[in-house]
Amino acid sequence: MASSLDLQEQEQLDQLKAFWNRWGNLLTWAVTLVLLAFAAYNGWTWWQRDQGRKASALHAELERAAQEGEMDRVKAAWSDLKSRYAASAYAGQGALVAAKALVDKGQANDALEPLQWAAESATDEGLQVVARLRWAGVLLDQGKAQDALTVLDKARGLGFDALVDDRRGDAWVTLNKDDEAREAYKAAYKAMPADLDYRRLLEAKLMALGVDPATVVPPPAKSGQGAAKPAADKAAAVTHTGEFA
Numbered sequence: 001m002a003s004s005l006d007l008q009e010q011e012q013l014d015q016l017k018a019f020w021n022r023w024g025n026l027l028t029w030a031v032t033l034v035l036l037a038f039a040a041y042n043g044w045t046w047w048q049r050d051q052g053r054k055a056s057a058l059h060a061e062l063e064r065a066a067q068e069g070e071m072d073r074v075k076a077a078w079s080d081l082k083s084r085y086a087a088s089a090y091a092g093q094g095a096l097v098a099a100k101a102l103v104d105k106g107q108a109n110d111a112l113e114p115l116q117w118a119a120e121s122a123t124d125e126g127l128q129v130v131a132r133l134r135w136a137g138v139l140l141d142q143g144k145a146q147d148a149l150t151v152l153d154k155a156r157g158l159g160f161d162a163l164v165d166d167r168r169g170d171a172w173v174t175l176n177k178d179d180e181a182r183e184a185y186k187a188a189y190k191a192m193p194a195d196l197d198y199r200r201l202l203e204a205k206l207m208a209l210g211v212d213p214a215t216v217v218p219p220p221a222k223s224g225q226g227a228a229k230p231a232a233d234k235a236a237a238v239t240h241t242g243e244f245a
Contacts, residue, residue, distance in 0.1 A: 055085035059094050066101035074101050078114055092122030092131070099134060108138050119151070129160045136167050145174035162191035166202060173209075182209050186216045 058081045065073035078098035081091050095118035102111035115138065118131035132155035136148040148171045155164045169184035189202045194217075203213040 052088065052090075055081065055088040055090040058085065059090040059097075062094050062097055066097050069101075069105065071102065071105055071107060074098050075110070082114075082117060086121065087123065089123055092118045092124055092127045095122065096127070096131060096134070099131075099138075103138065108141065111138055119154075126158050126160070129155045129158055129164070133160070133163055133167055136171070140167075140170055140174060143174070145171040162188045164188075165191065166205075169205065173205075178209055182206070182211055185209065186211065189213060189216050 058077060062074060062077035062081060065071075065077055075098070078094055081094045085091055095114035099111040099114045099118075102108070102114075112135065115131050115135040119128050119135055122128050122131060132151050136151045136155075139145070139148040139151065149168060152164055152168050152171070165184045165188035169181045169188060172178070172181035172184055185202060185205050189199065189206060192199045192202060206213050206216065
């Protein structure tokens with residue numbers, strides 16, 4: 001009986017050896033690759049968290065410098081944020097913070113660089129559009145209306161069309177193109193939610209160009225007249241962009 005068991009064990013051992021001789025190297029490599037992938041994932045996750053913490057700290061320093069009006073610190077912090085953590089969300093946000101601080105201190109020319117960077121390289125598409133709106137605003141203040149229109153050409157979508165058309169209207173007015181300005185303001189007025197206070201400013205712009213806002217978007221019908229109220233446009237997603245120009 002013992003001999004029979006020994007033979008069975010020997011057969012199993014021989015089978016295991018044969019299996020290992022055939023597949024052993026492949027299994028070893030497979031396990032090694034899995035472990036390496038797991039280690040790489042953990043390393044990448046740790047690196048991302050570490051980068052995020054460092055970018056956040058630098059962004060906080062940038063905000064402090066902006067609040068204290070220290071433009072040299074603002075420029076240095078923005079430069080470090082852009083060069084070290086360009087792929088982080090903090091870089092795009094920091095660009096807007098730096099640009100606003102520079103404009104507030106009368107350094108509009110220096111503000112163009114972070115705005116252009118954010119418009120072209122920020123990781124968030126909505127932030128890119130906001131950067132273009134502010135970039136165009138700075139250009140308008142500098143009397144560069146045609147350049148502002150070029151910047152705005154790439155600022156469509158994501159619920160910002162009303163603000164883009166409004167700013168385009170401002171550029172056309174600067175260029176003395178009243179017809180184009182009317183059409184831009186009309187488009188902005190139609191797209192902007194009726195309960196947004198900014199719409200009152202659009203009404204003033206339209207009336208200054210001889211357009212009655214009621215002819216662009218008729219007022220809601222009174223109850224009982226059977227007329228439907230205008231549907232809300234997708235521009236209801238437009239939010240306050242912190243305009244400074």
